[in-house]
Ligand SMILES: Cc1ncc(Cc2csc(CCOP(=O)(O)OP(=O)(O)O)c2C)c(N)n1
């Protein structure tokens with residue numbers, strides 16, 4: 001109307017940017033195309049950091065990792081339909097990992113989609129996203145963009161964090177809105193992740209259980225790392241003297257060489273503990289569902305003797321697998337803070353039989369590992385290569401370590417100690433391949449810190465094209481491809497002999513040349529000395545680097561640590 005034209009106006013493009021900026025969000029991970037290209041150009045011109053990827057899954061993974069690192073929702077923008085679908089894997093994985101991210105996709109107009117009239121990239125994206133994420137919203141009027149972004153932020157970070165989908169039909173971007181109306185429509189979200197204070201009786205129940213324990217154990221999950229309650233957690237562990245086990249992305253919450261770290265005696269402590277306190281750790285497949293041999297039970301489905309305390313922000317997590325004697329519902333910072341309050345200077349000494357037995361097994365296992373690591377076989381294997389990475393991370397504790405693969409994952413998790421919180425980013429709850437380059441770009445772009453990505457050669461292949469993205473933004477990322485010529489190993493055989501075996505790759509592939517193709521540094525490392533030299537140079541130069549580490553192709557095992565999940569393996573067991 002003339003009245004609107006008379007007053008100054010803004011539009012949907014600018015309202016999205018203003019809403020993100022108002023909520024201290026300054027970075028967007030995206031892949032341009034209809035209908036978001038102009039939006040991304042305007043966002044970049046407006047001072048937002050816009051990082052364009054070569055595949056939307058990796059833009060989405062970057063948004064998820066940014067969420068885990070910062071506690072603010074990472075933002076991923078995609079085009080409609082196929083671009084949206086490519087982003088969904090990252091959105092679903094973020095939701096499974098409880099990482100806060102918002103996937104914002106352009107979409108076709110509702111009237112065309114709802115009549116299925118065959119629009120360009122037509123898809124009912126909102127309906128498809130809903131089952132795969134924590135919350136999903138659509139905005140049809142530019143005046144509602146403020147509410148849409150606010151709801152998406154609050155849904156992503158409040159309670160148990162997760163992935164949120166926000167659907168923006170193309171024409172919303174171009175809608176004009178009177179400036180004064182627009183200003184009033186924006187929301188700066190107040191307290192998006194409110195503290196959830198645990199009930200005093202829940203605290204007391206947990207303390208009583210710990211007081212009576214002869215063999216207590218604390219398990220730190222990635223939820224404990226995400227909580228950014230590092231000092232509270234460290235204080236509770238050191239005041240009680242209770243041994244602890246960090247799950248992979250909780251490594252570094254306390255330094256992995258901490259005297260109370262029990263990772264080197266993992267199987268012993270899980271089977272023998274009598275009271276186990278889970279902190280932001282779910283009793284899922286990664287902890288054998290709290291049942292069976294892992295927990296000292298006779299048969300595979302049996303429950304162990306453990307009594308569980310479970311600190312989780314979700315009130316419905318307890319009893320998901322086995323009974324939880326002391327559910328402690330709340331945010332981890334508040335829960336651990338209240339526990340620290342309740343125990344004062346501590347709970348009394350942990351029985352020496354327990355800590356002594358753990359120390360004995362730790363020493364034995366660490367000595368065995370040191371001997372293995374000291375070997376320098378003629379053909380570099382996972383151990384001799386990862387011994388170099390171990391020393392490199394020890395010398396650069398603030399570096400981010402991205403890790404995926406099977407053997408490349410399992411061996412790195414046990415050999416490479418972490419010393420700082422939230423520095424290890426890996427395949428998480430799903431065990432998904434392909435997170436590597438997206439996670440690496442996010443860590444480098446959001447923190448400016450050096451990133452070392454230890455990649456199985458198969459795992460690297462899922463996101464390898466993003467080396468161009470890494471070079472384009474000149475990010476301090478050093479990729480170490482553990483090249484053993486295949487998935488799990490390179491020695492598989494095709495009995496017919498008429499083609500490579502299904503898990504094999506081109507022998508001694510030159511992944512390093514992929515990095516050189518885009519102006520980065522490519523190196524082949526045939527032995528630990530060459531690997532060490534290349535890693536040192538990459539960290540000194542902070543240049544995008546890919547080290548093609550040639551690994552003994554017979555060194556791995558099928559599926560690494562989870563061989564038993566293969567159906568054939570399970571069949572043999574019956
Ligand atoms: C999206 C997706 N597709 C397939 C798979 C299944 C898988 C698990 S681990 C892995 C790669 C193992 O080979 P890699 O060379 O990376 O490591 P290494 O053992 O050191 O040789 C695959 C394909 C998963 N988890 N996710």
Ligand SMILES: [Mg+2]
Nearest residue numbers: 457486487488
């Ligand atoms: Mg491999």
